[in-house]
Amino acid sequence: MAIDKTIDPARRSGRPLAKAGMQSERLLWPTKGPGAFEQEVETLEDALGLTTLEKAVAWAQTNSMWPDTFGLACCAIEMMSIVSSRYDIARFGMERFSSSPRQADLLIVSGRVAHKMAAPLRQVYDQMLEPKWVIAMGACASSGGMFNKYTILQGVDKIVPVDIHVPGCPPRPEALMEGIVRLHEKVMAGVPPAYEIRGVASG
Numbered sequence: 001m002a003i004d005k006t007i008d009p010a011r012r013s014g015r016p017l018a019k020a021g022m023q024s025e026r027l028l029w030p031t032k033g034p035g036a037f038e039q040e041v042e043t044l045e046d047a048l049g050l051t052t053l054e055k056a057v058a059w060a061q062t063n064s065m066w067p068d069t070f071g072l073a074c075c076a077i078e079m080m081s082i083v084s085s086r087y088d089i090a091r092f093g094m095e096r097f098s099s100s101p102r103q104a105d106l107l108i109v110s111g112r113v114a115h116k117m118a119a120p121l122r123q124v125y126d127q128m129l130e131p132k133w134v135i136a137m138g139a140c141a142s143s144g145g146m147f148n149k150y151t152i153l154q155g156v157d158k159i160v161p162v163d164i165h166v167p168g169c170p171p172r173p174e175a176l177m178e179g180i181v182r183l184h185e186k187v188m189a190g191v192p193p194a195y196e197i198r199g200v201a202s203g
């Protein structure tokens, strides 16, 4: 490993790895400068990326979340547009944007959910492998919206645990992307998926 000569020696001597060890040679010869090996260890932090396994896994999960789209009404049109070149959701590793639970780990529910669709929606969710997350997109998916009546489910969190609610009627694609970014932040921060926190849906 080459020694980085650009690092100020004064700054180098105050670095954590230098403090951690490799000082024994200088105990016998205090005026002696750091040896080549000692300097290499001191610059180790610049040469390597240090992380934990949990952070590496979370990083991989957030950069390869594959959505299973569950579009039911007007909000679905806004959701579909995030794959277009204007919004380009592939930037987040979401090239695979399909309507199948196979290999998907993010369920995006967009639009009002009729009671008739509740069972299929839950079936799709159950077929997804863990860890998995749910975004309720729009007022209807989050709370039934303006459809306060017997045919419409008053919030998809009554049948699946929701991680992120995206407000709006309809939310713009930017709002959905904001929700996705917020979900990524939760995963990176180590927040467990909603099904682990709540166990079951609220309904």
Ligand code: SF4
Pocket (backbone or CB within 6 Å): 073, 074, 075, 076, 110, 111, 112, 138, 139, 140, 141, 145, 168, 169, 170, 171
């Ligand atoms: S929130 Fe508004 S745009 Fe979305 S499904 Fe309901 S009525 Fe349609």
